[in-house]
Amino acid sequence: MKAAVVGCGAVGSFYGGLLHRTGVETHFLLRSDFAVVAAQGVHIQSVQGDWSFHPHAARRPEEIGPCDLVVIALKATANREAYPALLPPLLGPDTLLLTLQNGLGNVEALAALAGPEKVLGGLCFVCLNRIAPGIIRHLAHGRVMLGEFQRPALPRTHALAAHFRQGGVPCEVIDDLNLALWKKLVWNIPFNGLGVAAAAGYEAVIHGHWDSSRPLGSCLPTRPLLEDPRWLALVRELMLEVIHAARKQGLDIPESWADENIERTRVMGDYYASTLLDFAQGRPLELEALFLEPYRRACAARAECPRLGALCRLLQQLEAARQPPATF
Structure with a gap:
């Protein structure tokens, strides 16, 4: 070969x-x-x-x-x-x-x-x-x-x-490749997305909007996202929204898949997912493939995904602002 x-x-x-x-x-x-x-x-x-x-x-x-x-x-x-x-x-x-x-x-x-x-x-x-x-x-x-x-x-x-x-x-x-891609998104969307969005603050993530007059904080790797109860709750909510969107498309992902992914992530320590590294180094974010296209397909399937929608809006705002590299 x-x-x-x-x-x-x-x-x-x-x-x-x-x-x-x-x-x-x-x-x-x-x-x-x-x-x-x-x-x-x-x-x-x-x-x-x-x-x-x-x-x-x-x-x-x-x-x-x-x-x-x-x-x-x-x-x-x-x-x-x-x-x-x-x-x-x-x-x-x-x-x-x-x-x-x-x-x-x-x-x-x-x-x-x-x-x-x-x-x-x-x-x-x-x-x-x-x-x-x-x-x-x-x-x-x-x-x-x-x-x-x-x-x-x-x-x-x-x-x-x-x-x-x-x-x-x-x-x-x-x-079923499509099923597997959605199962992977259950991990990728929260840990890539929230890890970057955390630089704008918890309230910005909740409302899907960052007050650009306020400086950005730090991106969050996997460990603090899992150890802080507020962030962990958002991780789980996003995972369940992705699972719900997949099920609306006829893809059988059990809700237990969320907790399985969370437990597997605990062994990673302070792992910086690829989108965090891209954001910190000023490279374009994979917004389309990782967030916007999944959200469009979720909406087309009439799945309610308010957390994902807010995350998409915030990430688009952060990408458009092109602030200096975030700190770790």
Whole structure:
């Protein structure tokens, strides 16, 4: 198998590395990290033991050429420009596209570009951060779930899952990708969204509006969101709203899924979800994929989601204000 990884941050580097460990010919499409990775490879500092690997490094997709598999781990904010610019040179008649991106709308965008029969979605349940060029810190977890776009899993998906298992992480194959995406949103919406919105203050989160004359405070990682009863209550309310919205669309997620996610998060310590890091470093937030598109689909299904609506409004306001980086 020949695979390309597009978006070689924490997620792309980690899971691309797992494929490389199984003997897959792995190419990384790189920008700022090119020189470091080309010379020194990628180093994973993991709770399960450190390891390193040397993928083929490229600056342009034409240097890689058509692949059997393209793993996409870009920020969803880059989709509109990156998909048509970066993916076509990597595509052959039988290329599979696997998006490991968060949120909704990513598989649909890939299907529009390359055809639905080529598209798979993956959900990563892992705590990772890129701490320097070519260096990834793996803090906890690692499980990945794979499914096909708009159809049950085919043998090719099971074969890819076997590579991830051989690489060292649990991998589950699912027949309903949409259900799995909504289950992941039950975690992503509160911990990515509230973590950023907390910089505007608790009352701003409740009312969905920030008084811009007041300075921003600090973003909140997972631990304080769970230890403060007020924030924990909002975490649970948001989770239940997402579950309710999914159920309105015929997706069977039990309410107990909220508490299961909360308990799994307690072992993460002070984990800064990706949106918090984007906000602190002045990068665009993944508002569409993680918050606005889920809210639109919830409203279309006539699900009542007042907390999610308020969170969306506040995050849009914070994004538009483009304040100096928040502090941790």
